[in-house]
Amino acid sequence: MSKKPRTVFRALDGLLLLDKPPGLSSNQALQQVRHLFRAEKAGHTGSLDPLATGLLPVCFGEATKIAGLLLGARKAYETEAVLGAVTDTDDADGVTLLERPVPELDAAAIEAALAPLRGDIRQRAPIYSALKQGGEPLYAKARRGEAIEAPERQVSVYALEVLQHEGARLRLHVECGSGTYVRSLVRDLGETLGCGAHVATLRRLWVEPFVAPRMVTLDELRALAQRGESGLDACLLPIEAGLSGFAAVRLDAERRRRLGFGQSVDCEPGEAGEVAVYDEHGRCLGIGQRDGARLAPQRLFRWAAAGGAVDNAPQDQPATGAG
Structure with missing residues (x-):
């Protein structure tokens, strides 16, 4: 009997809004999706019981760094x-x-x-x-x-x-x-x-923040996978979609560079707490902690690091939660 070919995984970043079917645990659904996308890293944001169906946000790659934020959402x-x-x-x-x-x-x-x-x-x-x-x-x-x-x-x-x-x-x-x-x-x-x-x-x-989600079923993903990965990848949302409920702080190139090296920087004053940090081109760099007019790095994506700076390792295991 021939063995099933081993999946060759790839680097992939983004969010998938999966419509979990009944009869599967959240982790079983996650593993099926991960293999369909051939994603090196994946996690889900809050367990659903096998009996349950519906929205299970799946995070790929750097998106696993915001899994905890989605886990705590309404x-x-x-x-x-x-x-x-x-x-x-x-x-x-x-x-x-x-x-x-x-x-x-x-x-x-x-x-x-x-x-x-x-x-x-x-x-x-x-x-x-x-x-x-x-x-x-x-x-x-x-x-x-x-x-x-x-x-x-x-x-x-x-x-x-x-x-x-x-x-x-x-x-x-x-x-x-x-x-x-x-x-x-x-x-x-x-x-x-x-x-x-x-x-x-x-x-x-x-x-939250996916209050009117366009969910994708496993059957739909399997059908897309038969036609190539471009169709699968088109189902992904950018990481920024998961941070739409956070206040945004934009940095110029110099402050972005310093933040990437783990340094606190000046920023526009605002309410203290976690904020989504963007560079001068509008690309999200990760999560920062604002205190008045100072911004400290908290959980940055790998592309935020300049010259080998901060790169917090994502969780390979799925986040857990209640259902």
Whole structure:
């Protein structure tokens, strides 16, 4: 039997807005995309459960340096919750642990249960999650049958609204911050209603700054790959697209050179914090930290370095997050 030819990888920079299919982990989807593009370095920005579909931003090459920024961004989901059954994973992929009758619920009762789940709340992560405890993901401990006390942490839920209610099924719209588990929201909603609940379907709609994303499916990418890499590469967004929500600071050639050597430089005064830094030609150099009228390099792309200056190594492993 002939062996499959080994992929010859190439240097590639950019962002891909992947529409992840159901049945694959985020890392499995990432690896398929990476091999289609033959990208030397790749990472994703926030895990989606195998059951989940929707937007999974994939970062290639130098774009992996901004993966953490996208991981922490605001996200939106649509989910269908099934009332009356609790599973060990808090979704339909799990084993049913308990079934209870679903009471008659009107809009007021559902709203009363949703209200405490909005805003800045304390949330307990699912036992089957990528959240690490003692350096190991919780799901690995759960699969071994270990007793787990999933940690609580503060998360932000900006919107949690009912789109449709039919019998034991609720379709919800969720907008939330980094680290929020939709499965936990549904689980806690079910407990408040007194019948339990789990996620039947979950789709990520957008991740800031990609609030109206043109997503590409794996099937579309495979079809493009059959016709050559130019079609694949046309699907990529420039790294700058991931930084559109950041204040911009532009530098002339001399200040760009000094920043590339790791030195702080003068800049236009503005609000303190992380900013996107551009050269005199409008090319993004990376992320800087502005303090008044001073700018310090924080995470620069390789082309920002002048004569072997700052070049922070990107992460080869995918960033992890909640879904």
